[in-house]
Amino acid sequence: MDPEQFFTASGVIIVAGKGGVGKTAVASALTTAASAAGLRTVLIELEGKSGIASMFGVEPLRFDEQVLIEAGDGQGGVTARTITPDEALVNYLREHGLSRISNRLVASGAVELVSTAVPGIRDILVLGEVKRLERAGEYDLVVVDAPAAGHAISFLRSAAGLVDAVSVGPINSQAREVLALLGDPRRCRVLLVTAPEETPVNELIETAYSLEDEVGLTLGPVVVNGLLEELPGLEVDPVTAAADAGARLLEGEAEVLAASSDFRRARRALQDAQLDRLAMELPLPQLHLPFMFTTDLDAHDVHHLSEVLWERVEALPTVGSSA
Amino acid sequence: MNRSDAAGVTTFSEVVGSSHVVVCCGSGGVGKTTMAAVIALRAAAEGRRTVVVTIDPARRLADALGLAELTNEPAPISGPWDEPGHGGEMSAMMLDTKATFDGLVQRYAADSEQAERILANTFYENISGALSGTQEYMASEKLYELAVEGDYDLVVVDTPPTRNALDFIDAPQRLAHFLDHRLYKVFMAPTRGFVKAVNVAAQALTRSIAKVVGAEVIGDAIAFFGAFEGMESGFQERASHVHQLLRRSDTAFVLVASPKSDTVAEADYFATELAGHGIGVRALVVNRMQPAFAATDGTVAGGAAAIRARAASLEGTALADHYTALADARQLAEGEEGHLSGLAEKVAPAPVVRVPVQAVEVTDLEHLDALGEIMFGDAGN
Numbered sequence: 001m002d003p004e005q006f007f008t009a010s011g012v013i014i015v016a017g018k019g020g021v022g023k024t025a026v027a028s029a030l031t032t033a034a035s036a037a038g039l040r041t042v043l044i045e046l047e048g049k050s051g052i053a054s055m056f057g058v059e060p061l062r063f064d065e066q067v068l069i070e071a072g073d074g075q076g077g078v079t080a081r082t083i084t085p086d087e088a089l090v091n092y093l094r095e096h097g098l099s100r101i102s103n104r105l106v107a108s109g110a111v112e113l114v115s116t117a118v119p120g121i122r123d124i125l126v127l128g129e130v131k132r133l134e135r136a137g138e139y140d141l142v143v144v145d146a147p148a149a150g151h152a153i154s155f156l157r158s159a160a161g162l163v164d165a166v167s168v169g170p171i172n173s174q175a176r177e178v179l180a181l182l183g184d185p186r187r188c189r190v191l192l193v194t195a196p197e198e199t200p201v202n203e204l205i206e207t208a209y210s211l212e213d214e215v216g217l218t219l220g221p222v223v224v225n226g227l228l229e230e231l232p233g234l235e236v237d238p239v240t241a242a243a244d245a246g247a248r249l250l251e252g253e254a255e256v257l258a259a260s261s262d263f264r265r266a267r268r269a270l271q272d273a274q275l276d277r278l279a280m281e282l283p284l285p286q287l288h289l290p291f292m293f294t295t296d297l298d299a300h301d302v303h304h305l306s307e308v309l310w311e312r313v314e315a316l317p318t319v320g321s322s323a
Numbered sequence: 324m325n326r327s328d329a330a331g332v333t334t335f336s337e338v339v340g341s342s343h344v345v346v347c348c349g350s351g352g353v354g355k356t357t358m359a360a361v362i363a364l365r366a367a368a369e370g371r372r373t374v375v376v377t378i379d380p381a382r383r384l385a386d387a388l389g390l391a392e393l394t395n396e397p398a399p400i401s402g403p404w405d406e407p408g409h410g411g412e413m414s415a416m417m418l419d420t421k422a423t424f425d426g427l428v429q430r431y432a433a434d435s436e437q438a439e440r441i442l443a444n445t446f447y448e449n450i451s452g453a454l455s456g457t458q459e460y461m462a463s464e465k466l467y468e469l470a471v472e473g474d475y476d477l478v479v480v481d482t483p484p485t486r487n488a489l490d491f492i493d494a495p496q497r498l499a500h501f502l503d504h505r506l507y508k509v510f511m512a513p514t515r516g517f518v519k520a521v522n523v524a525a526q527a528l529t530r531s532i533a534k535v536v537g538a539e540v541i542g543d544a545i546a547f548f549g550a551f552e553g554m555e556s557g558f559q560e561r562a563s564h565v566h567q568l569l570r571r572s573d574t575a576f577v578l579v580a581s582p583k584s585d586t587v588a589e590a591d592y593f594a595t596e597l598a599g600h601g602i603g604v605r606a607l608v609v610n611r612m613q614p615a616f617a618a619t620d621g622t623v624a625g626g627a628a629a630i631r632a633r634a635a636s637l638e639g640t641a642l643a644d645h646y647t648a649l650a651d652a653r654q655l656a657e658g659e660e661g662h663l664s665g666l667a668e669k670v671a672p673a674p675v676v677r678v679p680v681q682a683v684e685v686t687d688l689e690h691l692d693a694l695g696e697i698m699f700g701d702a703g704n
Contacts (some may be wrong), residue, residue, distance in 0.1 A: 019484060020352025020581065051585055092536075101531045113490055148484070169535050198684045199381040200352075233644025245640035252618045257645040260616040264648040266682035293651045295658035296584040 001316040007034040007141055010189045011134045012181065013220065014156070016146040016207065017193030018200045022225040024051035025297050025305060026193045027145040031078045033313070034308035035069050039076040039140035042133060043068065044083055046126060046147055052080055054300050063087045074142060085122035088129040095132075096170060111227075120158030121171060127159065128174040131181045134188075146190075153207060156182060156190070156215050185218035185219065194224045194278070196271040205281050221285040221316065224275065228268050228291050233263045287312040334675045336699045338606045342575040344478050344568065347608075348491060348597075350589040351484025351577035354610040356380045356577050357685060357694070358678075359481040360388065360415065364688070365695040367404045367413035370474035374414045376465055378458070378481045385417075387687050393417035397469075402688065407557040412475075416465075423461040431557035437550065446547035458483045460494035467565045478501060492600055493567055495562035575605035575622050578670065582612050582659035591666050604670040608698065609663060614679045615656035616649060627654035676700075 005221055007013075007030075015027040027043060034041045045052050046060050053060045056068045061082045071077030086106055093102035133142050146152045159182060162175035180189050190211055194204040204222065211217045233241060238257040242249045249257075279286065292301055339345060339362055339508065355592040356377050363375035374397045385393050388400050397414035404411030425442060441447050451457060456692035462482060479549075482491045533541055568574060575595060580590035589608045594604050627650045634646035668673045676698050685691060 018352060019350065020586070024585075054584070054588075098534075101534065102497070103529055104528065105535070167539070169533075171535055198383060202382065223461070231648055233641030234648060236641040238642065238645050241641035241645060245637055245642040247637060247640075247642055256616050256618045257649055260614075260649040260652050261645050263614060263682055264652070267680070270684065272680075293655045293658075295582060295587075295655070295662050318675035 001313060001318045003033065003310055003313045004037040004039070005318075006313045006316065007037050007039055009220075010185065010187055010218075011027045011140070012130060012144065012188040014144045014152075014188065014190045015193060015223075016156075016190055017148075017150040017223075018193045018195075018203045019148040021193050021200050022289075023148075023193045024145050025055065026191070026223050026225055026309075027143050028052055028055055028302045029289070029305035029309050030191070031080075031141070031143045032302055034141045035071075035076045035078045035145070036074070036306065036310065037076065038074060040071065040138070041076055041078045041141045042139045043078060043080040043142060044130060044133075044142065044144045045080065046083060046145065052145070055297050056080075083126045085125040088125040088242050090266045091132075092128060092170065092174065098170075120154070120161050120165075120313065122302045123155045123158035124162050124175050124178055126173065127155075127178045127181075131178055134181065151209050153215070156211060156217060158224075160215065188218070189220040190217050191220045191223055193225055195226045196224055196274040196278075198274060201274050201278050205278070208282055208284070219284055221287045222278065222282065223287045223289060224278070225289045226291040227275075227288050228264065228271060230237055230268065231261075231264065234265050238282065251268065257269075285316055289318075301320040333674060334700060335608075335676045338575050338577070339477075339699075340369075341454055342477065342573050342605075344466065344480070344571070344574040345424050346466070346480050346482060346576045347579050348482045348575065348576060348593060350586050350593075353581040353586055354480045354580050354678075355484070355579045357691070357700070358577070358608055358610060359479045360384060361691050361694045361698060362577070363413060363415070363477070363479040364400075364402070364691055365699055366477045366479075367402060367411040368695075370404070370410040372410075372412040372474065373477045374416065374469055374473065374475050375464065375477065376416055376418055376469065376478070376480040376612070378418050378462060378483050380417055380481075383684070383686065385415075387685055388415055389688065390415065395422045396418035397473075398549065418458070418465055419461055420458045420461045421451050423465055424457065427461075427464060427561075428554075428557075428567060429516075431554045431561075433553060439552045443549070444543060444547045444550060446543040447550075457494075458522070459490040463491060463495050463569070464561070467561070467568055470568060471564075492566075492597075492602065495565040538678050570602060571582075574674070576602055577606045577608060578604045579610060580666070581606045581610050581661055584662055587662045587666055591669060592670050593668070604673050606673050606676065607667065607670045608676045608678060609659075610678045611680045612659055612677050613652055613655040615653050627651075627657055 002019060013030065015023055015030065017023045017026075024045075031041045031043045040064065043052060052068075058066060058068065061154070063082055064086065065081045066075070068080050069075055069078040090102045090106060093099060093105075114246075130142060130144055147155050159175045159178040162171060163179060166172045166175065181243040190210055190213075192204050194200040208219055208222075212219060222228050238249065238254045238261065242254070275286070287309060289305055289312070292305070294301060297305075345362055347360075347362070349355050356379075359375050359377060363373045367373040377393060378583060384659045385609045390398055390400065393415055395416060395418065397416045400413045400415055402411075402413055403409065403415060428441050428447075429438045432441065455468060456551040459482070462480060465479045466478060529541055576591055578593055578597075580586050588680075590607075597604060629645050630650040630653060634650055635674070637646065663675070676696060678697050681690070681694075683690065685694070
């Protein structure tokens with residue numbers, strides 16, 4: 001599939017998955033790849049984490065936009081920002097000529113109380129801001145680094161609940177508009193991310209069905225992050241391999257190599273079993289990203305991941321892959 | 324590695340052995356629930372009556388413990404402690420936030436009529452399921468119930484995967500504060516006959532809110548606060564008891580982390596926040612560490628870079644793949660150790676337990692036992 005076509009299939013991509021599976025790295029790689037396709041891209045971070053900022057080596061993100069990749073020279077450019085419910089509410093009310101109310105609501109702590117009274121109101125404010133960005137036309141692609149899996153479902157389900165709970169007023173219309181965004185595959189897709197391990201895969205499968213069936217969202221391909229590359233030589237034991245290569249092993253080296261290689265093969269076997277299970281239980285195409293043997297992903301690593309992602313997208317079949 | 328030679332430094336085993344309550348905290352996805360279960364199993368095997376409270380456990384853990392499912396009441400787990408004369412005991416449960424909250428309302432309501440009024444309120448339904456911090460609050464509530472009213476030597480509690488460690492510690496006060504909310508007084512003003520000026524301000528604010536979310540939401544809230552009338556003091560008192568329990572010397576906070584940079588940063592933040600509340604981290608468990616495959620006799624030395632260079636010089640041979648695998652492992656292990664040193668220093672003298680990534684998935688008690696051997700320092704590391 002043509003990557004540009006893939007990235008523009010919807011104006012919003014929500015990246016969701018269990019904590020620790022590398023959701024933020026995937027969202028960052030995705031925006032980097034979209035920028036390389038010439039698309040003007042914005043990356044939204046929620047929940048006040050700082051993953052994106054440290055990966056790109058910039059100051060912690062704020063409500064106002066910050067440039068991660070400059071536009072020009074074929075790059076569409078990437079900016080990043082956060083969205084918090086309070087700021088989104090103030091923004092919303094201001095745009096609708098209700099600034100006076102907005103200040104009073106925020107200053108009195110009413111947002112806290114109201115959001116307790118109507119759970120999901122915070123989520124709808126955030127998603128409403130996402131929708132505004134999508135509509136504003138300033139960007140070709142809006143990528144949202146969603147909350148961790150369990151919360152992602154309630155986050156994305158909030159619109160449907162609110163339309164019933166709040167029958168009038170701006171929150172109601174906001175919820176309706178968000179619902180329209182989420183339900184339209186040409187406007188919004190969800191990319192679920194998992195690691196090739198039992199628990200994250202289980203959670204991904206559950207999340208996938210509940211997002212599709214209960215929220216009516218369209219799922220893009222599943223991103224399986226952190227895959228160990230195959231090393232076929234590990235099938236030959238180290239002593240034989242050394243003899244074949246005409247190399248001499250130090251004393252004890254064969255044991256160390258065997259231990260490390262056995263471990264790697266065992267981890268790969270677990271991974272393969274999970275990939276098969278995922279393919280069987282969830283009929284969605286998979287995009288595979290490599291395990292990075294580093295504890296701090298930096299801009300260079302994100303760039304590498306974006307290149308791999310690009311290749312994987314190219315390898316997707318063109319028909320029916322994202323619809 | 325877990326047993327320190329230095330005098331005055333405790334081992335992980337001593338930390339758990341001297342505690343009545345162990346709180347496992349840390350960010351999501353690091354294996355807190357599994358670590359909590361392992362700690363509890365170990366204590367039971369050592370002859371203590373133990374219960375573990377899990378939060379949103381993976382199905383696999385219930386399976387591994389031999390339970391069809393975990394419920395809001397402690398269910399006994401069978402194991403070696405079932406032998407006559409052993410003395411140990413092990414139960415596990417899963418926190419049900421709503422059921423725990425309902426129990427609390429029933430406990431503090433003046434009569435069953437008040438309790439019913441609250442339980443039927445829409446606003447309460449929302450709060451009990453979704454008020455930020457409710458899950459944390461109910462986890463600490465359950466902990467208190469088991470630790471003070473239950474007959475256990477050790478209560479191990481998993482905490483919700485929140486980024487803010489203080490959510491768990493502060494949660495008991497939160498609802499009490501919530502009931503004392505300034506807006507609550509404003510809402511209640513019309514029914515309480517406050518002075519007229521307050522009334523006018525209240526009505527203006529109420530109108531503003533109604534404009535945004537609709538009047539029925541406010542109606543529910545007012546009914547809720549009205550129903551809670553008189554229960555604030557009960558909640559306050561309970562909150563202060565939980566507060567004290569969390570600060571007792573035999574309550575140990577065990578920080579669980581993984582060696583990735585973001586989770587180490589979060590663990591560091593947790594440690595700072597806990598310290599700010601006068602709570603020390605009593606042990607650090609670093610889960611899912613990459614084994615370095617260092618030779619015990621030191622004959623196969625060399626860092627990742629040297630090993631990778633050797634792999635490159637052998638390119639195209641099977642042996643090169645073996646060196647690549649080893650270089651990958653060491654590179655990651657070196658990075659992880661580098662990350663942890665600062666955190667380990669920060670929580671010192673708390674012992675640091677390193678749990679390597681397992682080559683198998685945890686599916687039964689035996690696997691949990693194997694993790695216990697690693698954590699409690701008798702697996703030869």
